[in-house]
Amino acid sequence: xxxxxxxxxxxxxxxxxxxxxxxxxxxxxxxxxxxxxxxxxxxxxxxxxxxxxxxxxxxxxxxxxxxxxxxxxxxxxxxxxxxxxxxxxxxxxxxxxxxxxxxxx
Amino acid sequence: xxxxxxxxxxxxxxxxxxxxxxxxxxxxxxxxxxxxxxxxxxxxxxxxxxxxxxxxxxxxxxxxxxxxxxxxxxxxxxxxxxxxxxxxxxxxxxxxxxxxxxxxxxxxxxxxxxxxxxxxxxxxxxxxxxxxxxxxxxxxxxxxxxxxxxxxxxxxxxxxxxxxxxxxxxxxxxxxxxxxxxxxxxxxxxxxxxxxxxxxxxxxxxxxxxxxxxxxxxxxxxxxxxxxxxxxxxxxxxxxxxxxxxxxxxxxxxxxxxxxxxxxxxxxxxxxxxxxxxxxxxxxxxxxxxxxxxxxxxxxxxxxxxxxxxxxxxxxxxxxxxxxxxxxxxxxxxxxxxxxxxxxxxxxxxxxxxxxxxxxxxxxxxxxxxxxxxxxxxxxxxxxxxxxxxxxxxxxxxxxxxxxxxxxxxxxxxxxxxxxxxxxxxxxxxxxxxxxxxxxxx
Numbered sequence: 001x002x003x004x005x006x007x008x009x010x011x012x013x014x015x016x017x018x019x020x021x022x023x024x025x026x027x028x029x030x031x032x033x034x035x036x037x038x039x040x041x042x043x044x045x046x047x048x049x050x051x052x053x054x055x056x057x058x059x060x061x062x063x064x065x066x067x068x069x070x071x072x073x074x075x076x077x078x079x080x081x082x083x084x085x086x087x088x089x090x091x092x093x094x095x096x097x098x099x100x101x102x103x104x105x
Numbered sequence: 106x107x108x109x110x111x112x113x114x115x116x117x118x119x120x121x122x123x124x125x126x127x128x129x130x131x132x133x134x135x136x137x138x139x140x141x142x143x144x145x146x147x148x149x150x151x152x153x154x155x156x157x158x159x160x161x162x163x164x165x166x167x168x169x170x171x172x173x174x175x176x177x178x179x180x181x182x183x184x185x186x187x188x189x190x191x192x193x194x195x196x197x198x199x200x201x202x203x204x205x206x207x208x209x210x211x212x213x214x215x216x217x218x219x220x221x222x223x224x225x226x227x228x229x230x231x232x233x234x235x236x237x238x239x240x241x242x243x244x245x246x247x248x249x250x251x252x253x254x255x256x257x258x259x260x261x262x263x264x265x266x267x268x269x270x271x272x273x274x275x276x277x278x279x280x281x282x283x284x285x286x287x288x289x290x291x292x293x294x295x296x297x298x299x300x301x302x303x304x305x306x307x308x309x310x311x312x313x314x315x316x317x318x319x320x321x322x323x324x325x326x327x328x329x330x331x332x333x334x335x336x337x338x339x340x341x342x343x344x345x346x347x348x349x350x351x352x353x354x355x356x357x358x359x360x361x362x363x364x365x366x367x368x369x370x371x372x373x374x375x376x377x378x379x380x381x382x383x384x385x386x387x388x389x390x391x392x393x394x395x396x397x398x399x400x401x402x403x404x405x406x407x408x409x410x411x412x413x414x415x416x417x418x419x420x421x422x423x424x425x426x427x428x429x430x431x432x433x434x435x436x437x438x439x440x441x442x443x444x445x446x447x448x449x450x451x452x453x454x455x456x457x458x459x460x461x462x463x464x465x466x467x468x469x470x471x472x473x474x475x476x477x478x479x480x481x482x483x484x485x486x487x488x489x490x491x492x493x494x495x496x497x498x499x500x501x502x503x504x505x506x507x508x509x510x511x512x513x514x515x516x517x518x519x520x521x522x523x524x525x526x527x528x529x530x531x532x533x534x535x536x537x538x539x540x541x542x543x544x545x546x547x
Contacts, residue, residue, distance in 0.1 A: 058385040062418050064302040064546075065517035079207045079237045083245065085280070087295065089330040089339035089380065092277030 052101025055094050063088070069105020077102040205237040208547070210247060213300035215542035217307075221534050228252070229300070232547070233268070241274040245286075266366070267321045283325035285366065289341035289378045290392045291412040291433045294320045300544030301518045304429070304484065305510050307526075307540060309465035310492035315500075317437040317461055317492070318412065319348060319363045319394065324373070339380035339390075347372035347396035350439065352403055355452045358444040358499040359459035361398060361408055361437070372397045376410070390414045398439065408439045426472035434464030444499075452499055463492035471514075484512040486524070496532060503531035510540075518546030 050058070060066035072080060077099055085095040210233035218224040233247040247268035254260040270284030289295045293312040297303050298320075311317050324345030331338045346365040349372075351357045374396025382388045392412040399406035414433040421428055438460045445453020471484035491505035510524030526538040 062385070062388070062416070063296045065514065067517050075205060076207050079205055079235050079243075080209070082237050082240075082243050082274075083235050085274075086243070086272055086282075086328065089328060089341070091330045091332055091337075092274065094330075 050097070052097045052104075056098045056101055059088055059090060059094065059098065060084070069102045072102075074103040207235040209233045209235060210547045211299040211301055212545045212547060213542055215306055215540065217538055217540050219538035220528075220536045222536065222538075231267070231299070242271065244271050245269075272326075278331050279327060279329040281325070281327045285321050285323050285364070286326060286343075288319050288322045288326075288343060288345065288376065288394070289328065290319050290376060290394055290410065291378075291435060292388075292390065292414045292416060292431075293433055294318065296416075297431070299546060300542060301520055301546035303544065304467070304469050304486045304512055304520075304522070305488055305508055305524050305540075306522045306542035306544075307524075307538075309433075309463075309467075309488070309490040310504060310506065311433070311435045311463035311465065311490065315357075315360075317410065317435045317463055319361075319410070321364045322346065322348075322374075323364060323366050323368075335384070337382040339382070339388075340377065342375075342377035344373055344375050347374035347398050348408065350398040350400065350403070350406055350408070350442075352400060352442075352444055353450055354499070355445075355450060356500045358450075358452065358455070359439055359442070359457050360500065361439065370397075370399070370401045372399070374398075374408075378412075386419045387417045388415070399442070404442050406440045406442045408437065410438075411436045420473065422474065424470065424472075425474040426470055429467075429469045429471075431467040432464070435462065437461045455497075455499075457495065457498055459495060459498055461492070461494040463490070465490035471512075482514045484514065484520075486510040486512065502533065505529050520544045 056066060069077070081090075081095050081099040081102065084090065085092070090098070210231045212230045213228065215227045216224070217227065229249060229251040231247060231249045234245070236244040238244070245268050247266075249263070249265045249267055251263050252260060253263055266285055268285060268287060270282050270286040272280050272282030274280050287294050287298075291312070293309065298308070298312070300306075307313070308316075312320075322343075322345035324343055326341065326343035328341040329339070331340070346368040347370075348361040348363050349365055349370070351360050351362055374394050376392065376394030376396075378390050378392040380388055380390035390413070392410075392414070394408075394410040396408060397405065398408045412433060412435045415431075417428075417430040419428055420426070439458070441456065441458040443453070444455045444457060445451070448454060465488055467486065467488040469484055469486040472480055475481050486509070488508045488510075489505070490508070491503075493503045494501045496502065506529070507527040508524050510522055512523075513521045515521065520543070522540075522542045522544060524540045526540065528536045528538065530536070
C-alpha cells in the first residue's frame with residue numbers, strides 16, 4: 001500500500017503529477033507517426049529547422065561516437081532510434097528526422 | 106497456304122499419275138478413258154480429303170497436347186516454385202535486420218592492478234534485448250553477467266537484471282512506461298555507463314557499486330522533451346520501490362541498497378530529473394529522489410537524494426579536435442536514526458544522520474581533425490572524483506582519486522583504454538591502480 005509520508009514527499013509528488021498531467025492533456029494531439037509516415041517525410045525535414053545529419057551529430061555524438069548509417073539495416077535503425085528516443089530524451093520529430101537520415105544512408 | 110495446298114495436290118496427282126504411268130500399260134488403249142478419268146478424279150478428291158483431315162488432326166493434336174500435358178509436367182513445378190517462395194520468405198524473415206527485434210548491448214575485458222588488492226583480469230557481458238512490436242511500443246531487457254572470486258577463492262557468476270521494462274509513446278513529447286529501468290538520476294548511469302561510452306576503465310566512486318546514486322529501480326515513469334525555440338527542456342519523472350535502508354550490517358549500516366525489485370516495506374520513492382539544453386553542445390540537469398526507506402520494524406526514516414550535472418561537447422577547430430567535459434555531483438541524506446540500539450550487532454548504539462556527497466569532473470580531448478590516423482584515434486582523459494561519508498558511520502570514509510588515461514578508438518564502438526589512478530583515503534590505505542580495458546558496443 002502506497003502511503004506518502006511527510007510534506008516533502010507530498011510536494012514532490014504533487015509537482016510530478018501536475019507536470020505529467022499537463023503533458024498528457026496538453027500534448028496528446030500530436031501522436032507519433034508511423035514508420036511509413038516518417039519515411040514519407042523528406043530526410044531534410046527537421047526539428048527546429050535542423051537536418052537529419054545535424055540532429056544525428058548533435059544528439060548521438062553528445063554521449064558517444066556515432067555509428068555510421070551503414071552499420072544497421074533500416075528496421076534495426078527504427079528499433080535503435082526508438083530506444084534512443086527514450087534514453088536520450090529526444091522529441092518525436094527529432095527521432096523521426098534522425099531515423100529518416102540513418103535509413104536513407 | 107492455298108498455294109502450297111495446290112502444289113501439294115498437284116504433286117500427289119503427279120505422283121499418282123506417274124505411278125499409274127509406271128503401272129503396266131493398258132493392254133487395250135494408250136489414252137485415258139472417261140471411266141479412268143473419273144476414277145482419278147475421285148482418288149484425287151479422296152487424297153485431298155485425307156490430307157485436310159490429317160492437317161486438322163495435327164492442328165487439333167497440337168492444341169490439345171499442350172494443355173493436356175502442362176498440368177502433368179508444370180503442375181509440380183508450380184508447386185515447387187510456391188514452396189521455394191515460401192522458404193525464401195521464411196529465410197528472409199529470419200535474417201538479421203528484417204524484424205523489429207534487436208540484440209545489442211556491450212562487453213568488456215579488463216585488467217586491474219591495484220595496491221593492496223593485487224592484479225586480476227576481469228570481464229563483463231551485458232546483452233540488451235529490444236523489441237518494437239508497434240511504432241509506439243518498446244520492450245527492453247538487459248542484464249549484466251560477470252564473475253567474481255571472494256577472498257576464500259570461491260568463484261561465482263553474477264547475473265544482475267538491469268532493465269526489464271515496457272514503454273509507450275503517448276505523443277511527440279511524452280513516453281510512459283514501467284518495469285525495471287535505469288532511473289534518470291544524473292546522467293552517468295543513463296548515458297555514460299557502458300564500457301564503450303565511458304572513457305575510463307572504471308566508474309566514478311559516486312556511481313560505482315556502493316556509491317550514492319541509484320542505477321536500476323522498479324516502478325513506473327514518464328519522460329520526454331519539449332523544444333523551446335532553439336533550446337530544449339528534457340524531463341523525467343518516476344515512482345519506484347524505495348531503496349532499502351541497511352540497518353544491521355556493521356560495514357554499511359545507514360547506507361541505501363539499490364535496487365529493490367520487490368517492495369517489502371510498503372515504501373515508495375518518487376523522483377525525476379529536469380534537463381536543459383540552451384544550445385546543443387551543453388546539457389545541464391538537476392535530479393531528485395525522495396522516499397521512506399526504513400524497514401517495517403525500524404523508526405521512520407526518509408532519504409533525499411539530489412544531483413546536479415553538466416555536460417559539454419564541442420568540436421574545436423582551433424584545437425583540431427573534440428573536447429568533452431562532464432561534471433556530476435550527488436548529495437545523499439538519510440534522516441537521523443539509531444542503529445544497533447541494543448548493541449547486539451557490535452557497533453551500536455549509533456545515532457547517525459548519514460549525509461554523504463560525491464561526484465566527478467572529467468575532461469577529455471581527441472584530435473579528430475588531424476590527418477594522422479593513429480593520432481586521430483587517440484583520446485586523452487583526466488578525471489577527478491571523490492566520495493565523502495561520515496567517518497563515524499559504518500564504512501565511512503573520505504576518498505578522492507585523480508585518474509589519467511589514454512584511449513585508442515578501434516571503431517566508434519570499440520575502444521582500448523589504459524589509465525592510472527592516484528587514490529587518497531582518509532581511512533585505510535591508498536589504493537593506486539593501473540587499469541586496462543577493452544570496451545565493446547554490440
